[in-house]
Amino acid sequence: MSGALAIALVAIVAGASCGLAGVFLVLRRLAMMSDAISHAILPGLVAGYFFARGPNLIAAFLGATAAGVLTVFLVETIVRMRRLKEDAAIGLVFPALFAIGVLLVSRYFANVHLDTDAVLYGEIALAPFDTWNVAGRNLGPQSLWVLAGLGLLNAGFLYLFFKELKLSTFDPGLAEILGFRPGLLHYSFMTIIAMTTVGAFSAVGAILAVALIVIPAVTASFWTTRLPVVIVLSIGIGAFAGLLGYGAATAIDVSISGAIATTLGLLVGGSALFAPRTGFVAQALLRRRQRWAFAATALVIHLAHHRGTDAEVEESRLDHLQAELGWSSDEVNRIVRESEEAGWTIREGDRLVLTETGARAAAGRLVADRA
Amino acid sequence: MTWTEVFTDYTLRNVALGSAILGVVSGVLGTFAVLRRQGLAGDALAHAALPGICLAYLATGSKAAPVLMLGAALAGWVGMVILIGFLRRTRVDPGSALAIVLTTFFGFGVVLLTVVQKRPDAGQAGLDKFLFGQAAALVQDQVVLMAGLSVVVLVLIAALFKEFKVFVFDVDYARTLGLPTGRLGALLTALLVIAIVIGLNTVGDVLMSAMLVAPAAAARQWTESLGRMILLAAGFGATAGIFGALWSVSQDHTPTGPAIVLILSLLVVVSLLFGSSRGWVWERVRRHRQSGVGA
Numbered sequence: 001m002s003g004a005l006a007i008a009l010v011a012i013v014a015g016a017s018c019g020l021a022g023v024f025l026v027l028r029r030l031a032m033m034s035d036a037i038s039h040a041i042l043p044g045l046v047a048g049y050f051f052a053r054g055p056n057l058i059a060a061f062l063g064a065t066a067a068g069v070l071t072v073f074l075v076e077t078i079v080r081m082r083r084l085k086e087d088a089a090i091g092l093v094f095p096a097l098f099a100i101g102v103l104l105v106s107r108y109f110a111n112v113h114l115d116t117d118a119v120l121y122g123e124i125a126l127a128p129f130d131t132w133n134v135a136g137r138n139l140g141p142q143s144l145w146v147l148a149g150l151g152l153l154n155a156g157f158l159y160l161f162f163k164e165l166k167l168s169t170f171d172p173g174l175a176e177i178l179g180f181r182p183g184l185l186h187y188s189f190m191t192i193i194a195m196t197t198v199g200a201f202s203a204v205g206a207i208l209a210v211a212l213i214v215i216p217a218v219t220a221s222f223w224t225t226r227l228p229v230v231i232v233l234s235i236g237i238g239a240f241a242g243l244l245g246y247g248a249a250t251a252i253d254v255s256i257s258g259a260i261a262t263t264l265g266l267l268v269g270g271s272a273l274f275a276p277r278t279g280f281v282a283q284a285l286l287r288r289r290q291r292w293a294f295a296a297t298a299l300v301i302h303l304a305h306h307r308g309t310d311a312e313v314e315e316s317r318l319d320h321l322q323a324e325l326g327w328s329s330d331e332v333n334r335i336v337r338e339s340e341e342a343g344w345t346i347r348e349g350d351r352l353v354l355t356e357t358g359a360r361a362a363a364g365r366l367v368a369d370r371a
Numbered sequence: 372m373t374w375t376e377v378f379t380d381y382t383l384r385n386v387a388l389g390s391a392i393l394g395v396v397s398g399v400l401g402t403f404a405v406l407r408r409q410g411l412a413g414d415a416l417a418h419a420a421l422p423g424i425c426l427a428y429l430a431t432g433s434k435a436a437p438v439l440m441l442g443a444a445l446a447g448w449v450g451m452v453i454l455i456g457f458l459r460r461t462r463v464d465p466g467s468a469l470a471i472v473l474t475t476f477f478g479f480g481v482v483l484l485t486v487v488q489k490r491p492d493a494g495q496a497g498l499d500k501f502l503f504g505q506a507a508a509l510v511q512d513q514v515v516l517m518a519g520l521s522v523v524v525l526v527l528i529a530a531l532f533k534e535f536k537v538f539v540f541d542v543d544y545a546r547t548l549g550l551p552t553g554r555l556g557a558l559l560t561a562l563l564v565i566a567i568v569i570g571l572n573t574v575g576d577v578l579m580s581a582m583l584v585a586p587a588a589a590a591r592q593w594t595e596s597l598g599r600m601i602l603l604a605a606g607f608g609a610t611a612g613i614f615g616a617l618w619s620v621s622q623d624h625t626p627t628g629p630a631i632v633l634i635l636s637l638l639v640v641v642s643l644l645f646g647s648s649r650g651w652v653w654e655r656v657r658r659h660r661q662s663g664v665g666a
Contacts, residue, residue: 031467032411035474039577081651083592083643087410087465088584095581096636099629106624207418207481211474218467254485261478268471269453272461280460 004250006141011242011260013144014204017151018212019238020158021196023231024189026217027169033190034213036075036094037068037197038206042101044068049109057142061198068194069187071097143203150199157192158231161185166227208257212238215264222275241267296339297365298325303345303354304362316351382507387616389509389517390631393573393582394608396521399528400566401583402590402604403559406539412454414580415473417567419450421480421502425487428498436513439501440568447564450476504575506616506627517569524562535559536597574628582608585635592646611635
């Protein structure tokens with residue numbers, strides 16, 4: 001397998017696996033937990049190194065995962081003491097664990113190459129050099145197999161416990177009443193999140209691991225509210241960002257991990273701005289439309305209120321509306337146009353006359369508001 | 372080595388003073404951050420500083436601390452604006468918004484770092500060190516700069532204390548009083564960014580969130596008054612800063628940042644358990660006595 005292909009594959013598989021893992025993490029509003037885990041695993045790596053008496057992939061993996069689960073446990077214990085809020089608890093726990101990790105590294109492993117900077121950056125470009133050899137055959141990069149395995153683990157867990165996860169995420173109270181065990185499920189889920197973070201971390205670095213876990217799920221949720229679609233989209237977005245980021249990075253010769261994270265940021269930023277209905281632009285347009293529509297409704301209600309009374313002629317004069325409803329003349333023009341387009345009013349000289357449609361709209365709106 | 376060397380030894384004095392200044396400033400601003408539930412914003416903004424540092428270097432070719440700090444502060448500010456945009460204009464939850472800003476900015480910063488490294492001049496070496504903190508390398512000029520910035524921060528907080536107090540506890544009430552809540556929030560955020568920038572080259576981006584959260588979290592357990600909480604947090608921060616510096620200088624292989632954070636973490640644990648106002652142990656004792664009455 002060529003180096004370039006290996007890196008591209010690792011990027012794609014990392015994106016897909018993390019994208020899948022992130023869906024429920026984001027839905028459970030625990031995104032920053034993955035950031036905490038990604039930093040707090042450092043002492044776990046050191047412990048793994050210590051117990052295995054040297055660099056050992058499995059010991060490192062177990063130690064790091066244990067440290068990740070410990071992070072979750074410590075944060076939840078502090079929150080349950082009801083003295084500090086969750087954000088403060090997270091902000092306390094992971095720096096403490098990271099600090100212990102840095103101290104251990106500089107104290108006892110000063111001669112070992114366990115660079116804390118490299119821990120943060122990650123270097124996916126090194127993936128092809130760490131190959132998995134079985135019986136003399138080169139099976140490709142180790143991290144590719146690890147990430148693919150983690151993707152399958154996540155898929156299996158989701159498949160088996162989809163119903164339980166869904167219920168405990170959207171209605172934890174009901175889940176408990178129905179006899180599910182949210183605690184057990186939560187810790188199983190967080191263990192898998194910790195494993196995924198560790199796996200991604202060793203392949204692509206801490207920061208990109210968090211980006212790959214959180215951003216695809218958030219991006220997907222701008223485009224659909226249907227959970228199965230969110231899951232599929234999230235996997236796709238992760239893989240796509242991996243490939244695109246890799247391509248961009250090699251084209252202009254910059255950090256691959258950084259380029260993938262930047263790509264993810266652009267994807268979620270673009271979605272936040274331009275997604276139909278939920279995007280910023282769509283929301284702003286909707287608010288503006290609603291503002292004028294509301295004003296037009298107020299106008300026809302005003303006209304309907306005075307229809308058939310002595311004051312009708314006076315109350316429906318355009319220049320009177322300005323004073324009566326507190327609109328500027330520009331606003332009056334705009335609102336009158338709005339109601340004419342809706343077929344609610346017609347102009348007669350300097351007066352506005354309500355059409356039958358307009359009268360019905362006003363009456364309907366009043367009834368709807370009262371109901 | 373004796374403790375008097377804090378005043379005579381050049382390195383030790385700089386490290387201890389710098390750490391103490393950082394402790395005070397982050398204790399004060401951390402109090403507001405924790406009360407506004409922005410404990411993790413410090414973490415996100417500290418990481419968001421990286422592209423600012425790189426761009427400041429690319430634009431000026433200078434590695435001087437004030438230049439890089441300005442870049443870091445601007446990037447942190449932009450990060451905060453985007454963060455607030457996500458929170459106000461979309462349905463994204465605060466944690467996800469933080470994670471998005473943190474990872475995207477940092478990732479873009481890493482991209483810029485590789486761009487910087489390709490430049491022919493060798494002067495860029497160690498640019499990233501600015502973000503990871505190296506208190507032991509603090510020089511007197513930096514400490515003076517930190518002191519100047521922190522005086523500005525503290526004077527502003529003292530001058531607007533009443534306004535900030537109302538703003539933090541009851542935004543709506545502050546608005547009905549006619550206070551410019553938007554500008555107060557922006558100012559508090561700007562001050563937070565300054566505290567973070569001061570912290571970056573002392574304890575580094577990862578540990579910055581503890582510098583903000585821990586003193587405030589510990590102080591909260593001892594008092595119900597904002598004024599006292601701020602003073603206590605500043606005291607805890609300064610104490611941890613000085614003792615962390617002493618610990619790291621007196622022992623080999625003990626980096627300053629982690630030393631400070633571990634002392635702070637210890638202070639938090641003690642406060643959570645034994646704090647005079649909300650200590651967990653006292654509540655247990657009280658409950659035990661209450662249940663004993665009925666038996």
